[in-house]
Amino acid sequence: MNMKNNTSALKPILIGVAAACFAGQAFLQSQFIFPKWKQDFSPGRGKMVANGLSPDQMLFALTGFREMVAGILWVRADSFFDSGNYDAILPIIRLVTILDPRQIDVYATGMWHIGYNFTDEEQRSDRRYIPSALALGKEGCRSNPETYEMFFETGWMWYHKIDDDYSNAVKWFEEAQKRPDMLPARKNLLSNAYERNGQVDKSLDTLFSLYDSARKTFGEDKSVFGNRQNRDTLERKLDTTLVRMGQRGWFASKEGRPLTGYDVNPPFDVNFSCKVSVVDRRVLKFEGTWGVKPVGTRIRAVLKDADYPNAEPAGMLWDSSNDVNLDPPRDKTFMQEQLFVKNTRFNKKVDMSKDPTMYPFSGDKYVLELYYNARSAPPHIQDKFGWNGEGMTDKNWLNTEIRPGQRVIYATLPITKDMILRRGEWRDKVPVVKTSNFKEDTSKSYNSGDSFVIDLPALRSDDRKQ
Amino acid sequence: MRAIVSIATTTVGEAIRRRVLLIILLIGVLFLAVAPGLGVLSARSETTVLRGMMLGVIQLTSAVIAIVLTVYMLPNEIERRTIYTILSKPVMRWQFLIGKYLGSILALGLMMLLMTAVMVFFFWWQQNRDFSAVPDLLKAPVMYFIQMSLLAAVAVFFSTFVAPLVNFFLSGGLYLLGSLFNPFFQTLQESQQTPPVAKAFAWVINTALPNFANYNIQNPIINPGQTIANEGAYYFQVTVYGVLYIGILLVAGIWVFDRREV
Secondary structure (H helix, E strand, C coil): CCCCCCCHHHHHHHHHHHHHHHHHHHHHHHHHHHHHHHHHCCCCCCHHHHCCCCHHHHHHHHCCCHHHHHHHHHHHHHHHHHHCCHHHHHHHHHHHHHHCCCCHHHHHHHHHHHHHHCECCCCCECHHHHHHHHHHHHHHHHHCCCCCHHHHHHHHHHHHHHCCCHHHHHHHHHHHHHCCCCCHHHHHHHHHHHHHCCCHHHHHHHHHHHHHHHHHHHHHCCCCHHHHHHHHHHHHHHHHHHHHHHHCCHHHHHHCCCCCCCCCCCCEECCCEEEEEEEECCEEEEEEECCCCCCCCEEEEEEEECCCCCEECCEECCCCCCCCCCCCCCCCCEEEEEEECECCEEEEEEECCCCCCCCCCCCCEEEEEEEEEHHHCCHHHHHHHCCCCCCEECCCCEECCCCCCCCEEEEEEEEEHHHHCCCHHHCCCCCEEECCCCCCCCCHHHHCCHHHCCCCCCCCCCCCCC | CHHHHHHHHHHHHHHHHCHHHHHHHHHHHHHHHHHHHHHHHCCCCHHHHHHHHHHHHHHHHHHHHHHHHHHCHHHHHHHCCHHHHHHCCCCCHHHHHHHHHHHHHHHHHHHHHHHHHHHHHHHHHHCCCCCCCHHHHHHHHHHHHHHHHHHHHHHHHHHCCCCHHHHHHHHHHHHHHHHHHHHHHHHHHHCCCCCHHHHHHHHHHHHHCCCHHHHCCHHHHHCCCCCCCCHHHHHHHHHHHHHHHHHHHHHHHHHHHHHCCC
């Protein structure tokens, strides 16, 4: 039965209407709706496909159940933390942050976990993960730009974990400070970061400004203990900073006065030397001298592939990644250790034999780096060395190039895979690499086990007899 | 006009009497009712989970209802031969199709209204009888209604020339694709490794296909605190977009249906 109604007369009108509707929707979609949706309503802000979510995970990501699923996954991750199954946590962190990018706790915990928790048997962090941890932090900042937390956490990673490039710590703390929800006590850290970055004037300005604000807050409500505590802390910190600036010749230097009589002048020769022996397969022994008697010196020792990607002297380009890659360069080695100095010498064994995945030694050539910067030194050492190492020198290893604006101690020693693995010609003899100025110390006190007794002289005294 | 209204009214009555739709609706309402208790399973804030879960239930249930309601609409009329009694009267085919479509989205709207009312009640109750966050929450069901109207138009269009089962998967598939394509396109657009040809192709698809993701506005509602400039303008634009796309689909549906032997 043909019950067709005749609409052929309307054909041109229908086609015209449909074409106009199509053009209209296409214009709206491409020019207005999609850009706005991307900016304000996108669930994963473009990460879902790029980060390889499976179709079912993507579906979850697009429904309203994301937060629920992400929360349940995070509870599951907690049990992995308890059992120490850290590898299993990584994919959960990634998935949860994609499903629910507003869950700041996961970003913060995940960043800390990736940066700190992957360690070898001797509790050395696997620093190959740090670019990924920072990338996660940056992603957390992008996903939560209205709150200070991820900016602060990312800054903290630079300040505490990387502990070398403080300009980045300053950058992130400044960003955190711009957010109105930043906790007052946490704001104080910005002045510390300025100080460590050599921006002492800015540190002082920040302290004054924070102190004024803390005093005002305390004046408004004296019954709150935290208000009083914060004001007192800032007052003490302000006093200490002013004393240090005077003591370290900062004001004199600014005013162009001679630094005669100040602690940082004349620069103190640290007399650095080092010898590294491969005492067993993958076991290195660091010995050397550092002519500073007060305790508190830690020299950074780095062993890495000679062709380590994005390498920098005594480190790497930590900020090299914008993608959270949970698979660091597994064929590369990057070991970093601190050599603690006591009684002007250091002596430490670094055993990498128990962690072949962290130290694969798959390349042929490696480089050992010994590094010291005054910016990371404790205050009592900085009293002598200054904020930028101006009170420190070394006739052999002073370097003013690798860290612009700073005087650091830096030495490199080449070493090969055969030496580290004690194979080939090194099978029966102990490979040794050392700085040209290294001299063996045969003194009884150092080798007899008495070295735990530490002399504690003051650097300020003119007595520099060792 | 009267013909369209009476067909639409009859369609609403039919839809409300269909048991399968009522069962889907009941399941949706049940999920909404138990949602406040499920927050404890998650590490996330209970309010966040509750908002996400309730909006998810409404969206998913509405999508199933929209598809089930519309895929059988025309085929059933043809199979039962009831269409002959209608089209033998002075009713144009386009009036019949539009009446059916309007009736189905009206029925869908009533069911969504019921679910929204249940959601509002339980949300208000969970928030210690505080009504302040409810208006913000209501934006999502309104946008979902336009989304589902678009989905219903897709299913009505397909129902003019394919069998119900095929239509079910076609419409469902297009809904998924249309929901996934915005994030997929965003990823392609932001990736520096994607060749320009692929980006251009993706742009064509993203501009031509019905984009259901435009109506997924729940993120800032679930995670409040985000400042959105010109929010009202966006809602207006996506509404116009939906109306235009529904217009295309209905015109195409009328065109196909008009040429079809029944």
